[in-house]
Amino acid sequence: MRKNIFQTNEARIVCFHDHPDVLNLQLHQWKKSGDLVSLKRGMYMLSDAQPPASEIAQNLYSPSYFSLEYALNFYGIMPETVFEYTLVTPKATRRFSTPMGVFLYQKIKKSAFCGFHSETLMAEKEKALVDYFYLHSSTLSANDSFWEHSRLEAHATDIDFKKTLSYAKLFESAKVISLLNSFYSYAQSRQTSSVCTKKGRH
Numbered sequence: 001m002r003k004n005i006f007q008t009n010e011a012r013i014v015c016f017h018d019h020p021d022v023l024n025l026q027l028h029q030w031k032k033s034g035d036l037v038s039l040k041r042g043m044y045m046l047s048d049a050q051p052p053a054s055e056i057a058q059n060l061y062s063p064s065y066f067s068l069e070y071a072l073n074f075y076g077i078m079p080e081t082v083f084e085y086t087l088v089t090p091k092a093t094r095r096f097s098t099p100m101g102v103f104l105y106q107k108i109k110k111s112a113f114c115g116f117h118s119e120t121l122m123a124e125k126e127k128a129l130v131d132y133f134y135l136h137s138s139t140l141s142a143n144d145s146f147w148e149h150s151r152l153e154a155h156a157t158d159i160d161f162k163k164t165l166s167y168a169k170l171f172e173s174a175k176v177i178s179l180l181n182s183f184y185s186y187a188q189s190r191q192t193s194s195v196c197t198k199k200g201r202h
Contacts, residue, residue, distance in 0.1 A: 004049035054121040064089040065116035071128035112170040126164040142182035
């Protein structure tokens, strides 16, 4: 195979001269010997390959891109450790537990499937935040007290709130826009407080 990850039907094309049962047995033996890693039923990865997470993610379930907790942690907006690769997709929600990690795909509106880098499949920080608000809106509250004790660091990065608002409108959700405005207000108050504290020290 001239690729790191392949499916059984692709192997059958390469080994067209072998009986399907013989090929399945050979794949099983290579998996048992450690030459192949099974990512999901009918999908394998060469054990000595080191493909990026984006390649694995796209093969497991496509179209999709990294967002939510994994992307927010990547940008420093959610500093606590994330134990899963979290992605969004316009398809049904799915979860795959593989030897390379757990990949969780959550469904969003097809019209909101945008705002990510095509090569790395990483959401822009603004889109990751809006996706998070949309999929967790039932557990989030639009007030300063909530943000103060939330998992999000409002002052940890430079967020373009005009861009987040444009992404939020794609979801057509009043709750998402309310959360965004509240978070923006809280972030501004934190930044103002931080500046005043630094001036006071001087």
